Amino acid sequence: MKINRIDTIDEFLALRGEWNTLVEKSTSNCVFLTHEWLSTWWKHMAEDRRLSIVTARDGGKLVGILPLAERKAQYTRMMPRVLEFIGSGVIGSDYLDAIVDREYEPSVIAAFAHYLNESPLMLQLNQVRSGSCIVGLLAEELGQIGWTTEETKINVCPYIKLGGYTWDSYLETLGPLVRKGVKRYFRNLPAAFDFRVDCVQTQAEAHAALDVAMDLHRQRWHSGRKSEAFQSDSVIAFHREFVQHAAERGWLRLFVMYLNGTPAAALYGLRYGTTFYFYQSGFDPAFAKHSVGAATMAISVKSAIEEGVLVYDFLHGAEEYKFHWTQETWSLARIELHPRLARAWIYKQAMVFNRAARQMARRVLDIASNVALSR
Secondary structure, three states: OEEEEEOOHHHHHHOHHHHHHHHHHEOOOOHHHOHHHHHHHHHHHOOOOEEOEEEEEEOOEEEEEEOEEEEOOEHHHOEOOEEEEOOOOOOOOOOOOOEEEHHHHHHHHHHHHHHHHOOOOEEEEEEEEOOOOHHHHHHHHHHOOOOEEEEEEEEEEEEEEOOOOOHHHHHOOOOHHHHHHHHHHHHHHHHHOOEEEEEEOOHHHHHHHHHHHHHHHHHHOOOOOOOOOOOOHHHHHHHHHHHHHHHHHOOEEEEEEEEOOEEEEEEEEEEEOOEEEEEEEEEOHHHHHHOHHHHHHHHHHHHHHHHOOOEEEOOOOOOHHHHHOOOEEEEEEEEEEEOOOHHHHHHHHHHHHHHHHHHHHHHHHHHHHHHHHHO
């Protein structure tokens, strides 16, 4: 087993074909581990990180990837220099993980553990699927040679199991109020408006549809509230490039609902393999009383079923509207792996203190805010 570290963008880009083939052979297979997603993230979101991708080859064949980057020490936050997953941060990459050929998992994980043990850096790995990740196996391997692991649940991802359902049979699984509402949307919107829904999948249409989706998302977060998804030039640039890659690969599913020729709601989704990922949505508040957001969601679920999708994944976030459609969830975790060094123990205690201090500061600010409002 030959282990190599990739630290240049040219080497990273050259791996595209092999990378995606390996993703499809791994148990961690998902759109957020594809070369298109992660290389686009690196181009627009890397900031001052350094590439530190670890690869494993057997006889020249790529059988494992640890898609890592090195983040500089953040002394004001008492955060040491760490290795983290490419794709981390505000962009919303869920299910980050190691990428390993299923047939090679034990040997690749052992080789990765040996390589990491030679480094003094801790790993801080976010958005990992708790209980079903390759990184968990890596943590067990490192634990046998003295590393410590801390796992913290950070979020949930609601999802719908669609296998075996038609649209009508799936509707029967929903609560009576939701089921009645969906039928009302499908009946009333075409009767009240010149109604159409486009599902954009091509490169030629992708940019214009994305602009509509971003604008409707911002309108949803009106009244001075900042958009949570498209909040910076770098994030917007990321999506502008990624939708082109997604359309080229046949993954893009960008729904736009028009009422009397006006964009009323949009849903930005990705179909990858047998999974539909609901990434983001938005709507014009002027049409809110017509439940255009929920109607677009229903249309996307119906379309996913008709395409033969097995899982409709809402991704991270426990918003109430997601649980109108399902009660199933996956948990996301942050996994921190600490090397067996005195310095690592000091860093760990500093991070624990830092998090406790921030939590205390938030509580103090909440109390102060409540006191101010009560006056």
